[in-house]
Amino acid sequence: MPSLRIDGHTQVIAHLGYPTHSFKAPLIYNPYFAAQNIPAVVVPLGCQTEHFEPMLRAFFKATNALGALITMPHKVSVLGLLDEVSVTAQVAGACNAVKRSADGKLVGDMFDGQGFVLGLINKGLDLKGKRALVIGNGGVGSAIAASLAAAGVDSLRLFDLHTPNTQALAQRLAQHYPDLHIDVGSDDPSDQDLVVNATPLGMKTGDPLPMDMTRLSPHTHVGEVVMTQRITPFLAAALEKGCPIQVGTDMLFEMIPAYLEFFGLPSTTAQRLRDLAQLEPTH
């Protein structure tokens, strides 16, 4: 594999968040940049809450700052620091990609949900007019809901143990998608075309399942965001039911081409990114 070459012509994408230890982006973008001789690098910068605004602003003063990937705990707070925010990021209530426009404005967008949706579309699921349940309405769940709405689903059932998350997401969806049927407060997966686990449940051994799997029909597509293992207990239960599934890393890789385009870099396929990535294999 070609080695990543960093020189005085390299443009920098800062990956801002804290803690940094679980950052995956550098291990996906950089091998691709190396393979394609793209003069760019993703660099993790561990950034705690109180330092975020000065670090973001100072970074974008760098003449070779190409963009920033924003992750926990700044995905929501960053919205208040930007000059322009896409509709999807507004509905998601979060933003994890920032670039500087030609006139110096900070512009934010959010493609996590688009990665999830593209993964489904690539598996042959036509989302138009469909019914979907999103469990977990924090950052990632909101991003997925925003992209499902943009993809034309007919109804969204939203559930989160922390109800203010659900209420806020429903309100943002209603504002931008007045024809969408929004149904809050139930986590019943029956009669849904798609159910999504957008909670962290499944990251730790012994976590409960995010929904009642006995009520799941075999025709329901089941999507996961947890990627600590490929087949989480949730996905294993879905497979037992005979449901088609989407693993957590599908979303991860499918979103990258959208981010590359946002940053003005040559794009590629999710599969090529996956082939090049330096991630440890999940099992």
Next chain:
Amino acid sequence: MPSLRIDGHTQVIAHLGYPTHSFKAPLIYNPYFAAQNIPAVVVPLGCQTEHFEPMLRAFFKATNALGALITMPHKVSVLGLLDEVSVTAQVAGACNAVKRSADGKLVGDMFDGQGFVLGLINKGLDLKGKRALVIGNGGVGSAIAASLAAAGVDSLRLFDLHTPNTQALAQRLAQHYPDLHIDVGSDDPSDQDLVVNATPLGMKTGDPLPMDMTRLSPHTHVGEVVMTQRITPFLAAALEKGCPIQVGTDMLFEMIPAYLEFFGLPSTTAQRLRDLAQLEPTH
């Protein structure tokens, strides 16, 4: 060659300066980090004067900020932003390495001159009691003068077309090395054990030579800082006289082990760094 791997455990050394195009440090440090599996990376950040202080301070708030390499145009101004500055950096009047101490202080040092001196020592020149002429008393010339003084030369002849540079350097030297013979205002290389070109003369075709080469004795060691080509016109003239020479990149590579130690990283030899570096060959 092993590929540079950047992940959530990688510590970052920011290379701050402007313009960035001629930066060499990333091409020397990073291949070594890759070869040794050292979880660190040198990343260029183009930084113009008005943004330097906020960028430096914000960078050092990053939890994985290991240090900064400071280059033009900030090598001098950075001194005023630091909590502790080494004697060599004080005499040099410039600093190009900053780290954060355990108690959060910004600590600066300067090893450029030490690289130059180590190169000479490795060529068998004992500097104790010797006479040296340093032409060009800006940042790099001052650093070399500071390290020559520390290495025990008996006299330093200083010359710069911009005389305030020379006066300021002479004053700083006199303060820290009261027994050193300092002689300013002459660029005569005769009767010197060592002469150094620390001006940019030689970077451009048609530049005049930095000193009157007809007055040079064959026993005089001749050192160069220009590294746009291996044998500059100055070094070519010295070779014609039969003088022992030191090329510009010797200083470059000899200084790196000192910087690695400063940043608390495993060190190595200048030769190994040179073997691994991704610099274009000079000719």
